[in-house]
Amino acid sequence: MLTAHTVAQVRAAEEVAAVEQGWDGLMQRAAGALVGHLLELVPADETVVVLVGPGNNGGDALFAAARLLERGRRVNLCLLDASKAHPAGLAAATGAGAQVVDRPEGHRVAVDALFGIGARPGLTGVAAEWAAWIERERPCVVAVDVPSGIGVDDGRLDGPAVRADHTITFGTMKPGLLLGPAAPLAGRVTVVDIGLDLAEQRAVESLELADGHRFRDRMVPSAADHKYSRGVVGVRAGSPEYAGAAHLCVAGAQAGPAGMVRFVGAPDLSHRVVDRAPEVVAGAGRVQAWVVGPGGEDSAEPLDAALADGVPVVVDATALGHLPDRFEVDALLTPHAGELAAMLGTERAEVEADPLAHARRAAERWSATVLLKGPRTLVVSTDGRVRVNTSGTPWLGTAGAGDVLAGFAGSLLARGLDAFDAGSVAALLHGLAAERVGGPFVASDIARALPGTLRDFCDGSRLMRGAEDEIHRRREEGRP
Numbered sequence: 001m002l003t004a005h006t007v008a009q010v011r012a013a014e015e016v017a018a019v020e021q022g023w024d025g026l027m028q029r030a031a032g033a034l035v036g037h038l039l040e041l042v043p044a045d046e047t048v049v050v051l052v053g054p055g056n057n058g059g060d061a062l063f064a065a066a067r068l069l070e071r072g073r074r075v076n077l078c079l080l081d082a083s084k085a086h087p088a089g090l091a092a093a094t095g096a097g098a099q100v101v102d103r104p105e106g107h108r109v110a111v112d113a114l115f116g117i118g119a120r121p122g123l124t125g126v127a128a129e130w131a132a133w134i135e136r137e138r139p140c141v142v143a144v145d146v147p148s149g150i151g152v153d154d155g156r157l158d159g160p161a162v163r164a165d166h167t168i169t170f171g172t173m174k175p176g177l178l179l180g181p182a183a184p185l186a187g188r189v190t191v192v193d194i195g196l197d198l199a200e201q202r203a204v205e206s207l208e209l210a211d212g213h214r215f216r217d218r219m220v221p222s223a224a225d226h227k228y229s230r231g232v233v234g235v236r237a238g239s240p241e242y243a244g245a246a247h248l249c250v251a252g253a254q255a256g257p258a259g260m261v262r263f264v265g266a267p268d269l270s271h272r273v274v275d276r277a278p279e280v281v282a283g284a285g286r287v288q289a290w291v292v293g294p295g296g297e298d299s300a301e302p303l304d305a306a307l308a309d310g311v312p313v314v315v316d317a318t319a320l321g322h323l324p325d326r327f328e329v330d331a332l333l334t335p336h337a338g339e340l341a342a343m344l345g346t347e348r349a350e351v352e353a354d355p356l357a358h359a360r361r362a363a364e365r366w367s368a369t370v371l372l373k374g375p376r377t378l379v380v381s382t383d384g385r386v387r388v389n390t391s392g393t394p395w396l397g398t399a400g401a402g403d404v405l406a407g408f409a410g411s412l413l414a415r416g417l418d419a420f421d422a423g424s425v426a427a428l429l430h431g432l433a434a435e436r437v438g439g440p441f442v443a444s445d446i447a448r449a450l451p452g453t454l455r456d457f458c459d460g461s462r463l464m465r466g467a468e469d470e471i472h473r474r475r476e477e478g479r480p
């Protein structure tokens with residue numbers, strides 16, 4: 001699991017680490033890690049230009065520049081404000097032979113050390129001009145800690161910011177490296193250890209394939225299981241206009257770990273669903289979770305009927321327009337940005353500019369877990385936990401992909417995962433299934449790829465456990 005921490009959490013951990021390592025020690029450690037990566041990333045014959053800001057972010061890069069020069073590399077410096085550049089770092093870099101130049105133009109590799117976690121979002125003046133040069137000329141950019149100008153804690157953009165190809169970040173991920181719209185500006189992110197002890201406190205998490213072990217026992221049936229003990233997921237989806245959504249939602253639900261799928265809808269639609277998927281049982285009956293809304297009639301009735309059962313629900317598409325005042329059951333709302341905007345009475349662009357704040361607002365407002373779909377799907381729980389999904393491909397922007405996701409999440413809910421886990425595991429596996437298929441694809445292809453992806457998620461964890469056991473055995477036996 002990837003974890004990200006806020007600026008305040010990082011600062012607090014730095015205070016503790018500085019007692020042991022000293023502030024200089026911390027900066028030297030950050031610079032050392034940076035040098036290691038720069039030596040790998042930058043071709044030996046390129047002259048690197050370091051964009052140096054007024055704080056410690058610039059300091060890190062100046063010490064790194066000195067060490068690069070000692071290793072025979074060529075480095076130029078662009079100082080945002082010469083009077084504020086880290087004095088010892090500047091002395092080290094220039095002492096090692098760095099040249100100060102006025103402009104970055106002409107360089108093909110740049111290190112962005114304008115601002116780090118001390119940054120306010122949005123660059124102005126000369127910093128904005130340098131960010132514009134990067135947009136225009138697209139040199140290879142390595143950002144130090146974060147791309148300068150992004151909202152470090154929330155991933156917001158408020159004016160120009162640096163677009164990086166790589167970000168070398170210290171101690172932990174930062175939320176802005178994971179959350180849109182800033183996240184794409186970070187490029188490939190590498191977290192380097194500088195001895196910060198951040199332990200359990202975290203602002204944002206991101207599940208990975210290797211996290212299967214956390215969920216395996218709650219998904220894979222045991223010898224004692226039968227179809228009802230595995231959970232039944234009920235689907236109320238589709239309409240004469242959008243019959244396909246019923247099929248896709250059912251296909252997603254069938255791809256999950258529950259033991260049975262029930263479908264409730266108009267007789268004609270029910271027949272069509274069972275014709276295509278003979279395992280589906282049509283008609284009302286007991287379920288452990290409902291999925292309501294994909295391609296459904298614009299009416300309050302389906303969600304009201306589902307809520308009357310008092311079991312967890314996935315609420316998608318048209319049902320998002322008929323929400324109760326607050327949810328009394330564990331609920332997973334799955335809007336895209338346009339739907340969340342309509343729910344909150346705002347504009348889609350507002351949601352896209354600050355997805356986290358809007359998802360949080362909705363989670364509080366309806367007392368439900370909110371899964372906000374997009375290139376970086378967010379899952380926000382009622383108690384403030386946040387997971388962001390980094391799997392998937394832009395090919396997922398295809399009709400019906402969301403219907404499959406809703407059905408699959410419903411199956412996880414019916415199996416007994418809570419809405420936060422169901423939503424975040426569903427988003428992860430949905431994205432991994434898309435990567436597995438490759439694209440272009442249609443939504444049905446994702447539903448077909450989901451069972452294999454789920455199996456790998458669970459099996460992979462078994463392999464991982466095997467590896468962990470082996471490491472443990474070796475340690476006990478004193479072997480390397």
Ligand SMILES: NC(=O)C1=CN([C@@H]2O[C@H](COP(=O)(O)OP(=O)(O)OC[C@H]3O[C@@H](n4cnc5c(N)ncnc54)[C@H](OP(=O)(O)O)[C@@H]3O)[C@@H](O)[C@H]2O)[C@@H](O)CC1
Nearest residue numbers: 026027030054055056057060115116117118119120122145
């Ligand atoms: N703590 C440590 O020892 C360690 C820290 N480490 C490194 O330090 C970095 C944090 O350093 P930092 O706290 O000095 O902040 P940093 O981001 O360099 O700049 C703040 C300055 O920029 C200014 N400013 C901000 N935004 C602006 C804007 N949009 N436009 C214009 N100006 C703006 C701001 O001005 P002010 O807000 O005060 O007006 C202030 O002067 C961290 O990311 C990591 O790289 C590592 O070495 C490990 C040990």
Ligand SMILES: Nc1ncnc2c1ncn2[C@@H]1O[C@H](COP(=O)(O)OP(=O)(O)O)[C@@H](O)[C@H]1O
Nearest residue numbers: 373374375392393394396397399400401402403
């Ligand atoms: N650019 C993208 N990159 C990754 N995933 C995307 C992208 N665009 C959309 N998706 C994913 O595709 C799915 C689309 O769902 P949705 O908008 O509900 O479509 P539909 O209503 O047609 O089913 C969501 O899971 C979303 O996260």
Ligand SMILES: [K+]
Nearest residue numbers: 112115144146
């Ligand atoms: K930076």
